[in-house]
Amino acid sequence: MTVSTIVSWAVVIGGLLLLLKPMGTYMYKVFTFQPTLLDRPLKPLENLIFRIIHVTRDSDMTAWEYGVSFVLTNMVWALMAYTLLRVQGALPFNPEHFSNVNAGLAFNTSASFTTNTNWQAYSGENTMSYFSQFAVLEFLQFVTPASGGAVGLAFIRGVSGRKLGNFFVDLTLLLTRVLLPLALIFGVAFVAAGVPDTLAPYLHLHTLAGQTQIVPRGPIAGWEAIEHLGQNGGGFTNANSANPLENPSAMTNVLQSIAMGLVPVAFFYMFGLFSGKKRLAWTLIAVAGTLFLAMLAMIYFPEAAGNPIINALGLHGHGNYVGTELQQGMGGTSIFETSTMSFTTGSVASAHDSFLPIPGLAVFLGMFLNMVFGGKGVGLMNMLMFVILTIFLMGLMVGRTPEFLGKKIEAKEVSLTAIAFLLHPLLILAGSALAVSTSAGMAGVFNAGPQGLSEILYGFTSGAANNGSAFGGLGASLPFYEVAIGITMIIGRYASVVVMLLVGESLLQKKAVPETSGTMRTDTPLFWGILLGSVVVLNALTFFPIMALGPLAEHYLLVAHHLFS
Amino acid sequence: MIQTLKRAVLLTVMLWVILGLGFPLVMVGLGQLIFPWQANGSVVALGGRPVAARHVGQYFGNRLQYFWGRPSDTVSVATGKPQPYNAFNSAPSNYGPTNALLVKDVKARILRYLQTTPGLKASQIPLSLVESSGSGLDPDITVQSALIQVPRVAKYTGLSQASLRRLVTSQVLGPELGVFGPKRINVVLLNVALDQLRHH
Numbered sequence: 102m103t104v105s106t107i108v109s110w111a112v113v114i115g116g117l118l119l120l121l122k123p124m125g126t127y128m129y130k131v132f133t134f135q136p137t138l139l140d141r142p143l144k145p146l147e148n149l150i151f152r153i154i155h156v157t158r159d160s161d162m163t164a165w166e167y168g169v170s171f172v173l174t175n176m177v178w179a180l181m182a183y184t185l186l187r188v189q190g191a192l193p194f195n196p197e198h199f200s201n202v203n204a205g206l207a208f209n210t211s212a213s214f215t216t217n218t219n220w221q222a223y224s225g226e227n228t229m230s231y232f233s234q235f236a237v238l239e240f241l242q243f244v245t246p247a248s249g250g251a252v253g254l255a256f257i258r259g260v261s262g263r264k265l266g267n268f269f270v271d272l273t274l275l276l277t278r279v280l281l282p283l284a285l286i287f288g289v290a291f292v293a294a295g296v297p298d299t300l301a302p303y304l305h306l307h308t309l310a311g312q313t314q315i316v317p318r319g320p321i322a323g324w325e326a327i328e329h330l331g332q333n334g335g336g337f338t339n340a341n342s343a344n345p346l347e348n349p350s351a352m353t354n355v356l357q358s359i360a361m362g363l364v365p366v367a368f369f370y371m372f373g374l375f376s377g378k379k380r381l382a383w384t385l386i387a388v389a390g391t392l393f394l395a396m397l398a399m400i401y402f403p404e405a406a407g408n409p410i411i412n413a414l415g416l417h418g419h420g421n422y423v424g425t426e427l428q429q430g431m432g433g434t435s436i437f438e439t440s441t442m443s444f445t446t447g448s449v450a451s452a453h454d455s456f457l458p459i460p461g462l463a464v465f466l467g468m469f470l471n472m473v474f475g476g477k478g479v480g481l482m483n484m485l486m487f488v489i490l491t492i493f494l495m496g497l498m499v500g501r502t503p504e505f506l507g508k509k510i511e512a513k514e515v516s517l518t519a520i521a522f523l524l525h526p527l528l529i530l531a532g533s534a535l536a537v538s539t540s541a542g543m544a545g546v547f548n549a550g551p552q553g554l555s556e557i558l559y560g561f562t563s564g565a566a567n568n569g570s571a572f573g574g575l576g577a578s579l580p581f582y583e584v585a586i587g588i589t590m591i592i593g594r595y596a597s598v599v600v601m602l603l604v605g606e607s608l609l610q611k612k613a614v615p616e617t618s619g620t621m622r623t624d625t626p627l628f629w630g631i632l633l634g635s636v637v638v639l640n641a642l643t644f645f646p647i648m649a650l651g652p653l654a655e656h657y658l659l660v661a662h663h664l665f666s
Numbered sequence: 667m668i669q670t671l672k673r674a675v676l677l678t679v680m681l682w683v684i685l686g687l688g689f690p691l692v693m694v695g696l697g698q699l700i701f702p703w704q705a706n707g708s709v710v711a712l713g714g715r716p717v718a719a720r721h722v723g724q725y726f727g728n729r730l731q732y733f734w735g736r737p738s739d740t741v742s743v744a745t746g747k748p749q750p751y752n753a754f755n756s757a758p759s760n761y762g763p764t765n766a767l768l769v770k771d772v773k774a775r776i777l778r779y780l781q782t783t784p785g786l787k788a789s790q791i792p793l794s795l796v797e798s799s800g801s802g803l804d805p806d807i808t809v810q811s812a813l814i815q816v817p818r819v820a821k822y823t824g825l826s827q828a829s830l831r832r833l834v835t836s837q838v839l840g841p842e843l844g845v846f847g848p849k850r851i852n853v854v855l856l857n858v859a860l861d862q863l864r865h866h
Contacts, residue, residue, distance in 0.1 A: 103848070104845060105841050105845060105846060105847055105848055108845040108846065109846060109847075150677065150680050153676055153680065154673045154676050154677050155673070156673070166670075169667070169670060170670050170673075170674065173667075173670055173671055173674050174674040174677070174678070177671070177674045177675055177678050178678065181678065181682075224743075224755055224756070224757070226753075226754060226755070226756065227743050227754055227755055235686070235690035236682070236686045236687060236690070237686070239685075239686070239689075239690060240681075240682055240685055240686030243681075243685040243686075243689070244678075244681055244685065269673055269674075269677055272677070273677070273681075276681065276684075276685065281684075281685065281689065284689065285689075285692075285693075288693045288696075289693075289696055289697075289700070292693075292696070292697040292700070292701045292704055292705050293700075293701050293704065294704070295704045295708050295720065295721055296704070297697075297704070297705055297706065297707045297708075298693055298694050298696075298697030298698075298705045299694060299697065299698065299705050299706050299707070300694055301706060303754070304707055304709065304716070304719060306716060306717060306718060306719070307715070307717065308717060308718065308724045308725070309712075309717055309718070309724060309726070309732065309854075309857050309858065309861060310724065310725060310726050310728060310729045310732060311729075312724075312725060314722075314724060314751065314752075314753055315752075315753060315754040316707060316719045316722050316753045317753060317754065318706065318707045320690045320693060320694050322693060322697060322705070323689060323690050323693030323694075324690075326693075327689075338756045338801075339755065339756045339757050340756035340757060340758065340800055340801035340802070340803070343756075343758065343799070343800030343801045344756045344801040344803060345721040345722055345723075345801060345803055345804065345805060346707075346719075346721060346722060346753075346756075346803075349708075349721040350842055350846075350847065351840070351841070351842050351846035351847025352842050352843070352846050352847075354847075355846060407793065408763050410763070410764070410769055411768075411769065411772060411793065411797070414772065414773070414776065414788070415788055415789055416776070416788060416789065416791050416792065416793050416796065417789060417790055417791055417792045417793065417810060418792050418793055418794075418810075419793065420793060420794075421763070421797075422793050422794040422797040422799075423758075423759070423761065423763075423768065423797045423798065424758040424759065424760070424798070424799070424800040425799065425800055426799055426800055426801065426804050426806075427736065427794055427799070427804055427806040427807065427808065427848065427850055428804075428806050428840070428847050428848075428850055429847060430847050430848045433846075433847060449800070450800070451758075451800045452758035452759070452760055452800045454758075454760040454761075454762055455758060455759065455760060455761055455762065455763070455768075455800075456763075457763050458763065547760055548760070548761065548762035548764075548765050549765070550762075550764055552762035552763075552764065552765070572760075573757070573758060573760045574760035574761075574762070655762070655763070655764060658764055659763050659764050663764060664764055664765070664766040664769060665762075665764050665765060665766060666765075666766035666767070
């Protein structure tokens with residue numbers, strides 16, 4: 102392992118560990134309406150907004166009202182995005198004269214960006230005008246993660262025995278107090294490091310070797326900031342953060358990795374403050390952190406060892422460089438990909454389709470679990486879903502009524518949680534089954550053999566997990582995938598969120614039972630082990646068969662030097 | 667429901683003004699004001715003529731007198747045919763690890779180096795020099811990748827191998843801040859420096 106690898110990992114992981122407490126505390130203050138530094142510049146603006154929409158900071162909603170506000174607001178955004186993309190040719194800031202986006206792609210893209218998935222069936226640099234990029238897609242990259250975060254907040258309040266809060270207030274404050282200030286800081290850092298930020302048209306260069314090269318520019322630095330801070334992951338260009346225009350150096354690579362994790366990790370700590378169970382929060386951080394490190398190791402070591410078939414050619418050095426950028430190094434690439442799959446960002450700094458099979462398995466894992474910190478708020482909800490399932494299983498084993506945060510976990514909560522848990526594999530496996538059994542689905546396969554199955558499976562997993570990255574060989578712009586993955590993203594986003602909100606409210610309405618010596622503790626190393634174990638077992642039971650047909654089969658064929666043509 | 671919808675629409679309009687227009691335009695303003703060179707694409711000029719963007723690789727594989735960068739599998743948007751280093755359509759090859767085409771391409775690239783470079787052995791060629799990048803636009807190669815090309819560049823430019831080796835050494839970049847990322851050479855900048863050396 103090189104010094105640069107160790108340093109890049111230490112800076113990302115250490116940075117997130119150092120920042121999670123101040124960031125979580127700051128967010129706790131914002132969402133319990135305590136004074137903070139930014140009150141003076143921002144409060145007048147927020148007050149104006151709240152006055153215009155007739156809400157007050159301390160107003161309250163039921164879970165149903167909160168959920169309806171969330172879904173309705175998202176629908177407004179999706180409609181707005183769809184309409185603006187369809188007429189982009191007539192709108193300003195279009196120096197490259199791109200024409201209107203067609204209906205299928207506009208549906209897929211608005212569904213994708215509204216659900217915070219950011220699956221892209223197009224290449225940004227030759228499809229989208231500057232206006233579509235910044236005023237439509239970048240706007241969605243601000244508001245949609247904030248709306249998911251707001252639901253996460255309501256859930257946290259519910260399970261902590263507090264009123265759920267007001268969706269519109271939470272949404273606004275997440276934007277003005279958290280995402281906007283951070284985006285300004287990271288955006289300026291990205292420009293300094295060489296990411297363009299301009300409204301000037303593309304560069305037309307006459308190269309040294311006598312060719313013409315068109316180099317895209319645009320308002321990219323600001324986009325990169327919110328793309329990563331919001332765990333969005335939609336690239337300004339097709340190659341996303343592998344493109345040196347978006348991620349020009351090892352420094353920006355590390356900064357983008359930190360930006361992705363900053364708010365989701367802080368949500369875990371904030372949960373500890375809301376519920377008054379800081380040790381529980383640290384236990385959950387330790388569970389997610391363990392899985393994060395496992396994924397990092399699963400990606401780095403095989404990639405650094407390289408492809409055995411290519412290694413047999415006897416070249417200099419070792420490692421799989423297919424689809425990677427040199428300036429980030431193996432260490433930089435692996436920490437970026439671990440972050441993007443853990444925090445469900447879905448931006449990529451290397452081509453996942455060209456990953457070796459075990460790293461491929463690791464990126465699948467991130468999307469299956471969807472709670473290795475996950476997207477802001479939403480990842481925490483998924484983690485708490487596993488906590489409730491685990492407590493239920495523990496209760497069954499020792500024959501006690503399970504309790505969580507002083508509330509009894511009973512049939513209603515367990516049923517709802519089970520629905521939320523099962524929805525994810527149902528979407529992934531049903532979608533993939535449909536694709537492999539139809540010629541329309543099979544037409545999208547690029548690599549032959551097990552990798553082809555993985556490409557399809559990856560597409561639906563990415564949609565259901567609202568991740569947005571791809572095994573890029575898949576023909577994502579085929580109408581079949583535009584529609585099927587579009588629908589997967591929508592169900593994956595809204596159904597589970599609404600179900601979990603109902604769990605939160607149901608817990609809120611229960612009478613608290615006092616903790617006794619018989620209460621199962623959820624803040625001990627033992628619980629860390631049990632939770633980790635049940636997360637792994639539940640997911641292995643669900644996904645092992647399909648993984649055996651995809652990445653695992655690919656792995657054994659690779660070891661046997663088998664090639665597909 | 668109607669009341670909620672009204673709130674959603676009103677809030678969206680206000681947020682759009684702040685985040686959809688305000689933030690991006692403020693960022694453009696800040697970029698242009700504080701870091702104008704970077705914000706406009708880090709353009710590199712040679713003899714007063716813009717020839718490259720600092721971070722975007724160019725295709726040199728059609729010229730024996732230049733150092734070559736990593737392979738690029740980008741294609742033309744119009745025809746779908748190979749067009750290496752097409753920054754207008756950034757993309758990787760997406761070849762999986764057991765794809766026969768991957769191995770075929772790598773072998774062909776090795777052969778090209780062996781055929782064009784006097785005295786070169788396959789065991790000297792770094793993997794990253796024959797495996798294509800994730801964007802198809804990687805401007806960087808390893809130091810070893812540049813050094814093994816010196817005999818070829820010397821043969822076709824008439825410059826001495828010693829002076830070319832000095833040129834390569836003078837162009838080594840990074841690690842950034844001494845620790846981030848590997849040591850590397852930006853092929854575009856190296857070839858700009860090569861052109862300057864030749865015309866002196």
